[in-house]
Amino acid sequence: MAESPQDRAAWLREELQRHERLYYGEAKPEISDRDFDRLMAELAAIEEKHPELRTADSPTRRVGGEPTEGFEQVEHEPPMLSLDNTYDHDELEEWVERLTRLLPDTGFEFICELKVDGVSLSLLYEDGVLTQAATRGNGRVGDLVTENARTIRTLPLRLPAAAPARLLVRAETYMRRSTFVALNEERAAAGQELYANPRNTTAGTVRLLDSRDVARRRLDLACYEWVQPAGDDAEERPSHGESLAALAGLGLPVNDSWRRCKGLDEVVAYCDDWQEKRGELDFEIDGVVVKVDDPELRDRLGATAKAPRWAVAFKFEAEQAETVVRAINAQVGRTGAVTPVAELEPVLVAGTTVKRATLHNYEDLARKDVRVGDAVVIEKGGDIIPKVVSVFEDRRGPESKPFAPPTECPVCGEKLYQPEEEALLRCVNAACPAVVREAIRHFASRNAMDIEGMGDWLVGELVGGGLVRDPADLYGLTVEQLADLKKTNDARLGEKAAARTVASLPESKQRSLSRLIYALGIRFVGDSTASLLARRFRTVDGLAAASAEELEEVDEIGARIAESVRAFFDSERNQVLLRRLKEAGLEFEEEDAAADENVDQPLEGQVFVLTGTLEGMTRNEAGARIKALGGKVTGSVSSRTTYLVAGEKAGSKLRKAEQLGVEVLTEAGLENLLSSNR
Ligand code: AMP
Ligand code: ZN
Numbered sequence: 060m061a062e063s064p065q066d067r068a069a070w071l072r073e074e075l076q077r078h079e080r081l082y083y084g085e086a087k088p089e090i091s092d093r094d095f096d097r098l099m100a101e102l103a104a105i106e107e108k109h110p111e112l113r114t115a116d117s118p119t120r121r122v123g124g125e126p127t128e129g130f131e132q133v134e135h136e137p138p139m140l141s142l143d144n145t146y147d148h149d150e151l152e153e154w155v156e157r158l159t160r161l162l163p164d165t166g167f168e169f170i171c172e173l174k175v176d177g178v179s180l181s182l183l184y185e186d187g188v189l190t191q192a193a194t195r196g197n198g199r200v201g202d203l204v205t206e207n208a209r210t211i212r213t214l215p216l217r218l219p220a221a222a223p224a225r226l227l228v229r230a231e232t233y234m235r236r237s238t239f240v241a242l243n244e245e246r247a248a249a250g251q252e253l254y255a256n257p258r259n260t261t262a263g264t265v266r267l268l269d270s271r272d273v274a275r276r277r278l279d280l281a282c283y284e285w286v287q288p289a290g291d292d293a294e295e296r297p298s299h300g301e302s303l304a305a306l307a308g309l310g311l312p313v314n315d316s317w318r319r320c321k322g323l324d325e326v327v328a329y330c331d332d333w334q335e336k337r338g339e340l341d342f343e344i345d346g347v348v349v350k351v352d353d354p355e356l357r358d359r360l361g362a363t364a365k366a367p368r369w370a371v372a373f374k375f376e377a378e379q380a381e382t383v384v385r386a387i388n389a390q391v392g393r394t395g396a397v398t399p400v401a402e403l404e405p406v407l408v409a410g411t412t413v414k415r416a417t418l419h420n421y422e423d424l425a426r427k428d429v430r431v432g433d434a435v436v437i438e439k440g441g442d443i444i445p446k447v448v449s450v451f452e453d454r455r456g457p458e459s460k461p462f463a464p465p466t467e468c469p470v471c472g473e474k475l476y477q478p479e480e481e482a483l484l485r486c487v488n489a490a491c492p493a494v495v496r497e498a499i500r501h502f503a504s505r506n507a508m509d510i511e512g513m514g515d516w517l518v519g520e521l522v523g524g525g526l527v528r529d530p531a532d533l534y535g536l537t538v539e540q541l542a543d544l545k546k547t548n549d550a551r552l553g554e555k556a557a558a559r560t561v562a563s564l565p566e567s568k569q570r571s572l573s574r575l576i577y578a579l580g581i582r583f584v585g586d587s588t589a590s591l592l593a594r595r596f597r598t599v600d601g602l603a604a605a606s607a608e609e610l611e612e613v614d615e616i617g618a619r620i621a622e623s624v625r626a627f628f629d630s631e632r633n634q635v636l637l638r639r640l641k642e643a644g645l646e647f648e649e650e651d652a653a654a655d656e657n658v659d660q661p662l663e664g665q666v667f668v669l670t671g672t673l674e675g676m677t678r679n680e681a682g683a684r685i686k687a688l689g690g691k692v693t694g695s696v697s698s699r700t701t702y703l704v705a706g707e708k709a710g711s712k713l714r715k716a717e718q719l720g721v722e723v724l725t726e727a728g729l730e731n732l733l734s735s736n737r
Contacts, residue, residue: 177233660689
């Protein structure tokens, strides 16, 4: 009896999904990998012949194949925040005390979870189908990596019918130790360079452009947070523990090591237990995350700009290992700072092969008296750069002698300078290729001007070859200049790649003012400070003209940053650079500032919370209109809330606002406020 391709495909999909569950979910495979691959190949063949039978949740999607052209960006709502860290029991206790101070007379229950060391993803299921997967990016905007995420075999592409119409989940994707070891074995056999550790390999993998390559790396997934819709007033929201169980019930992978803990003592016991047992896991964890269980309490605790107040990470102690210093090299950074780096006999620490360790600066090095040939103890904790902690002085041979710091820049030969108040040595040659290279790499990087293909290698070539002396030179590059560069002895960069890079230059000129300010690489000005400055001064010229006092008037900007910004714009070299960047056509003004120099921000300083259903506009629209007038919109009511805007069916937030005496606006009231301030 001939089965129709449609029926056969449907059967294959079901069957493959069942085997995936058995294999990855329950570790009880019924068929061999080979037979699994055969079924998969059969389904792929049918879909190839009848593309109309290919569904969004087909297991063949895991094999990858849809090329991803760069990545689209997607906004995170709510943002993906970081976590505050604690490093010992006292700090955990302080955190619990802080909570108690914020909400006295409250009994807290906590959920403790493993802090898997991978890369966070935000997953969106709509009508039960995975429609979006995004990286954290800068927390507010991330890369859309849906095709890549589909290749994660433990990630369900379709949820059972019981799933809500819209489900937003935060999860960690990671690589198992065993997978990592196998991958490196393959690479060793192929004579390729080995990967450093599972975490970095995961980060690189998630952002690969070809999802077929991602599929081969076999990433895994652990879901840790069901993000309830913002401002949801449903009375019976699940506790965090309940929501983890519910996620698992929907077939999403949730690490089942989580526990509900009644108080500090149970939390501490959980942390200590896992610190001890971490080595038994087939994946790396760098700590434990402790979270308040009750959603109502979470709302009331709220978040800082950086992290929620209702959660904290307990970071495990760094792991140590013994090895030998082969050499001490000097590294020149973007600001010209020269720092010593120990080149080590490779050694395994916390699951990572460590080959280099930082020695911070030459003063530190001298104090520890680290010498070439020394046996040393190095330390590495999760995301921390390995460092040398101590030296076995008694094991030194007779030929050992103290390390002499360099007197000249290892890159340009310029005499090094030791600023009085700093422990660092500096190369003050503004044209030092190392300094220029770092500055340009920063300028072109993703969160700055995001110029395609402008990575380490290319920047090195351009600066080394004298084609580029400062960031403004980038905008004069031609395809011919690039296409000729030699990648290796027998390969050139090529027309295509060169054309892509050159084509992305005009695009990069359109980046926002805040990105440009960040890209300039002003000391102490990271991306969030850059965006504060952009918002306040609105043009490069306005910023350049601001006095130190005016700078310090900006929230969160202190004397140190203000001074550094002034010094940057006072430098004649930088003034020339800015002139040239302006001539090249970069965006020197905040977009809407151009239209109206004195845009009024009548709602500045006012904090709004929206709740319930609005009739005449969506909450997003309302939020956008409030923000356009300078107001702020947050998710939870506190004493700092100026207005609660209550639509239909407002619930707990309305009660909270009334308790706190926060002014409540109806939709009509909001409409009034917005139109009278326009
Ligand atoms: P950090 O990057 O140190 O600020 O820590 C925050 C990150 O920890 C999140 O972005 C997640 O990627 C990661 N993480 C791992 N496991 C968990 C967990 N169980 N709960 C929350 N975050 C986690
Ligand atoms: Zn130099």
